[in-house]
Amino acid sequence: MIDKNKRILISSALPYVNGLPHLGHLIGCLLSSDVFARFMRLRGFDVMYVGGVDFHGSPAELGAIKEGKNVEDYCNDYAKKHKEIYDGFLLSFDCFGSTHSKENQELVYEAFEGLEKNGFIFEKTLKQVFSKADNMFLADRYIEGTCPYCGYEKARGDQCENCTKLLDPSDLLNPVSAISGSSDLEITDTKHLFLQLQDLQPELEKWLKDKENNSDNNLTWDKQTYGIAKKWVSEGLKERCITRDLKWGFVVPRDGYENKVFYVWFDAPFGYLSIVKEKNPARFDDFWKKPDETLYFQFMGKDNVPFHAVFFPSVLIGAGDKYKKVDVIKSFSFLNYEGGKFSKSAGRGVFAEDALKELPCDYWRYWLLCNTPESDDVNFSFAKFASDINKDLNDILGNFILRVLKFYNKKYGDVISEIPAESIKNVFNEYNHIIEKTSKLIESYTNNFENLKYRKAMEDLRAIWVIGNEFIDYAAPWVLDKTDSIKTQAILIFAMNLIRIYAVLLSPVCPTFAKKILDIFGIDFNPISNKQTIKWVDYENMIDEMSVISFGQKLNIPDSMFNKISDEQVELWKEKFKA
């Protein structure tokens, strides 16, 4: 169990500014982190959930040129789109920003100075291709030409896509700029700064050691994440370039580097710190400067692990080790789309903005959480999506809620009538096993959630819902009603208390669905606010938890809970999103 006194810092990997997310990105860092943040808030933790957008790097600069825009405007426009999508998916960031801020620049400069002072920075001259027509140095992959091995004419300067051979730009025959098509290229010497990662390796290894098998099991990294980190270390860290010949970014504060900026991998992770510093400066020190009082969880796709597990911690250590380093990295595999990959350019796949046009976000949130790619890549298919939504949400949960409430309403009206307290107590005794079973599963659900085992947690949740149907089938109020109306009511009140608990348990995953259920009982819950009006279920005190809904309670019974997805709809979607 996580120490109740710790503050909880959570960050979701910062997506690249001109890459709008698809369903895989959503589950791979955004949703998974949001759900965890919501869960921890409900349990009473002091949570700081950070998100944002990564502005720097050459794709943004080139994208802006292509659209004839100023780079900063271009980034801000995209950032706005990101934010709209995240709001649409109800991501509950406490702080949201970008890597392009004065706060971030300060932190990056401070780290750079620290690294330099501690002797981890050195200069090296490289040969790089300069394009006069574009007036910029070109990254290897922005140079195209004929592959000297296979003759493919569109080979890139780093690799030939046709024969997969690795290339150096100077290998290419007839090289041209991929940006302007200009062949007026020249190879020039250019100086760059490098980080001596190898010198930081001993300290990094010391830090990494307890991540494989922490005495506190909650803090042990999963196999894949630790494996990736270990692989880098066991191969031996190498020097890594931290500067680039670009205009867009933080200018390197050093004589002779006026035309160079820091490499995006170097400045982007400082965004996690700077976004808090910018948006909520009063809490910056609490979360970032008191490592023993805070637990820090990072969420990301598996491709992002080396930066978070190896490079960034090394940078922090080398710069003087002044800030909180990550405790748990939760990394995710990828979501595939109907057997292939998501592809924006080919229009294949459901992108976040499209998803929201088709269904409210909680349907997507639910499915993605149930099918989180935790150990291996996972395939999204509309057929599976529809089947999971229909079975779990409609048939198991939604149906349970409606059969209880509609039956009560039909027989006894829409306000819970008072019955002898004795009858309630009797039902508690008779169905104590239902309470105990539910309590055990909630404990398991809570632990799995805390350990970030999402698939297992969702299995628990589903199993908890099944108990409700099991109970009502066995108790059969529609039969009992003919002989014992008082007991029937007691049973239905018991079931309504289960429903309330189900809503609380569902709320981190599907906030609007939880609200819809809690609205039945007039319980105040705001899916958007980070201020909690409800609490997590105390599974050790089930009698109280099962006594919340009681006499005099007005019931606002909806006609339906969730919508089913028809086979026809599945076919339409497959067509529309090129499955």
Add this chain to the structure above:
RNA sequence: GGGAAUGUAGCUCAGUUGGUUAGAGCAGGCCGCUCAUAACGGUCUGGUCGUAGGUUCGAGUCCUACCAUUCCCA
């Protein structure tokens, strides 16, 4: 080419430190129920655990090689 991860029922996945007849959900068969969006509950069927070797009294679980998929690096 090197490394990391994954490969378990038709589908989606669990399988803790190696130990009795390999688990769950979905799909399919059957029984029960009729309060509920024909929704629920129970039950059954279904796997030579990627392939080939090896260690062991005993391996899905450890070792070796190979194959396939994914990611990272070169």
